[in-house]
Amino acid sequence: MADSWTFAVARDDLARTTLADGAAPALADGEVLLRVDRVGLTANNVTYAVLGEAMRYWEFFPPEPRGLDRRWGLPPLWGFAEVVASTVSGVEPGVRVYGYLPPAGHLVVRPERVDGTGFRDASPHRAGLPSPYNSYRSTTGDPAYRAEQEDLLILFRPLFFTSFMLADQVVDNDWYGAESLVLSSASSKTAYAAAFELHGRGHRLIGLTSPGNLAFTRSLGCYDDVLAYDDIAALDVVPTVYLDLSGAPAHRAALRAHLGDRLVRDIAVGLTRQTPNADAAEEVFFAPVQMRKRSRDWGRDGLDARFADAWQRFSQVVSGWLDVRTGAGPEALRDAWLDVLAGRTPPRVGHVVQL
Template identity: 75%
Template sequence: MSSSWSFAVARDDLEQTTVVEKELPEPAGGEVLLRVDRVGLTANNVTYAVLGDAMRYWEFFPPEPRGLAPQWGLPPVWGFADVVASTVPEVVVGQRVYGYLPPAGHLVVRPERVDGQGFRDASEHRAGLPSPYNAYRATSGDPVYRADEEDLLTLFRPLFFTSFMLADQIIDNDWYGASALVFSSASSKTAYAAAAELAGRGPRLVGLTSAGNVEFTRSLGCYDDVVPYAEINELAVESVVYLDLSGDPGTRAAMRARLGDRLVRDIAVGLTTQTPNMEAAGEVFFAPVQMRKRREDWGRDGLDQRFAEAWRRFADIAGARLEVRTGKGPEGLRHAWLEVLGGRTPPRAGHVIEM
């Protein structure tokens, strides 16, 4: 193949998309060329675009080297890629890695800290960006990896990492002294993954969701109660930590009106409604911060072991309920993007794109 392609969205209008082709890059000294093979697309990726400027997500994969004007952005995705050319002896052609990828056919990286677990991309433009997003995990040295679970990992692993760290932070802070945790967007993958990790270990877990998703959310078995948004005024709890995964201003206002000083913590976690509303929350959860703390507490291997154990528990829950919708190439990516952006993907479904 002598050319590669990139899928981009207009930064000021996420419904506008384009695909450009460009000559396939040759890795320079110290660089490796990855062929992006399989990625997932969920509401999490839309959040990266909504917060692209505020959280610097647009900076991971700059548009200009790919032949795009600055008004376009490449929303990051997660998935698997294969090494197809390498000038780094420790990174061999054929190695398969999991990590943060562009919605594109290829990616050039500059590996550093190479070991049996993978490497980090030390490309200059990524030096000041959050380091967890720069790690590429070799499947051969990954305790979580199973070849027959690639779709599950593609869709859930980045979400589950956020969920795992969120649950850990809550436990680490003694549940903030609350008698209940209330999740908005409770049918979302990030929400119910966190709830599954917390279930039965402390206060009540209450899921808020749309009327159409109540049955599905209850079927998950990880919430003690599931409440439609329209019934927020009937919440009967003594003290609450509100975990906001929707970002909806109306839901936040209703929670505050209902609970008053019984709302002991208001934590923004995500934006399934695509409404930037994090500044209205009491605080914002950012998984890499808790991850750094736990690496200091437990060490890298200790964190990996705990994550792997939690993943195995969750994989049994998620795998039984997941409906994979597979697309191919740029058109499959565009279709999935518009479906997720438009809120047309049911909670049990997930889009995987074979690039």
Template identity: 70%
Template sequence: MPASWTFAVLRDDLRKPTVVEGATPVPDAGEALLRVDRVGLTANNVTYAVLGESMRYWDFFPAGIGPEWGVPPLWGFADVVESAAPGVKVGQRFYGYLPAASHLVVRPERVDVSGFRDASGHRAGLPSPYNAYRLTTGDRVYREDHEDLLVLLRPLFFTSFMLADQVADNDFYGAESVVFSSASSKTAYAAAYELRGRGPRLIGLTSSGNVAFTRSLGCYDEVLSYDEVDGLDAASVVYLDLSGVPATRSALRERFGDRLVRDIAVGLTNQVPNAEAAGEVFFAPVQMRKRRQDWGRDGLEDRFAAAWQRFAAAAGEWIEVRAGVGPDDLRRVWLDLVDGKVAARQGHVMRL
């Protein structure tokens, strides 16, 4: 394996990746060099690439080989292998937003016992949650034996946790039932796990091939395939759309009319943006800011950590972890994800 490498894809054709080899970066004064170690690879990472231009995800990790190429962002763990940054030491391990690459140079600021923020110039105008790196020894959520689950599920679970909190915070908008599309997706069933037993009936919609798996999770009161929408019966419904499939939204609107009290877009899958057609869009940082005001930063983190520990105990039985090593395995799994060939039960963890 080369000393340093970067995995990039054509921005306008995600099925065309390349691997660029080079010398190991050397940090300047105030910088640290991270060796990317363990990362998760899910459909969420393809979503980052699909929205790379509109949401500026391509801007986090410039490919350096031309504007037509982009480096997919991943979540995972990295170790400090060289540091010229005060307070950041060689050997420390951090969790955060990482490139599909062997190394990352960061410029740490606001360094404390919980971690740091990357103050690199090209990241200054980008969303701050993606610039935070958590030191494992100061992280309420971290457990060494949970690393695979953390790289696969933690970023999604944060969205799920805040989504469930917003729905419950609004008393389920007065609805009798909550309907999830893409119910076999990790974001959907994690939110359902949080809402289970707290009031309304939870109904999952998924493809016919994923019905059995989704039912086996026990997160939903009822699971139906998309072509069974006409069989749904509820006095009033909140729709949480994680699929972005126009036909599903149309079928629900036709079925329930005014009884569809909320239609909320939550990200996208299948590379189909869903926000434009929905009644509203869920954005996790908005609810996060509200809860920081309500509970304080420590209060929010304590609640999130407790929810994660509950969820991880269950999710460990649901996820079939598949391990890979290096750029060749990364390329293979990336193409499978882009083509929709990864089973809902599988989670791919890469050692880079």
């Protein structure tokens, strides 16, 4: 490869991809160059692409500076990067950070709010985008970081943060007065991490999944019951909250028909299929909103401490639920993208790519 490279997908056909070579970017004053090192690829990243226009995910890493036009998009990834050049005091070469990264060899950031925990990217094109995605955490100042858990952090941290905030919002709203909580796509990482947080708190948790994932989902032990989608009619007709992670219209229609006015909340939480579900749901969960509320309630340090405690509890068990599939290089990233996009990745498998 050349000094740098970029992986991109066609915005109108996510299965059409390209790998573009290029030179490593030059720095201006106030900028830092990150070398993208190790990233994960899950259904969450496909969600970013499906909702790229609606939720502005395409805007984090615009294609034009990389020699591509706007027909292409760079699906954001989560992972680790290393500072390789810096013009900013306090952000030194060799620092390793966790954060939102492009599917590319390098990223130029403009750090602000630099402290022992990391920094925030103040690049002008990111100024109006949700701030949690602009934070880069130094491994030396992150209470959740453990070197031996890097792959778990890569695959689960963004999902678990969503799950942690989702569970917190449910509890914060006293379960919306419901007796049962139903999660679709129950075998997905975001769903079962939320269920892990909520399990044993006095309300019934029911997972919905495909027949092929029933055994795996039941084996997790974080749901009180797991049903196939065809068995929605077996649900008890009690006040119920639906957390929709699948985006499948047929599942929502069956649930509404069966529960009627006992469906007290219908909340879209991302999607694991390529069907945007926000318009069909009554409301949409967006983790940064609950995060901002809890930052006010608890302070940043308080939120960090609660998240780190929850993560350590979860990380003790999730390693037994996961097989990490590791690849190397941009071609492996493309292969992993196509596998996840096509739904070929079993729920036990997580893709990590060393770049």
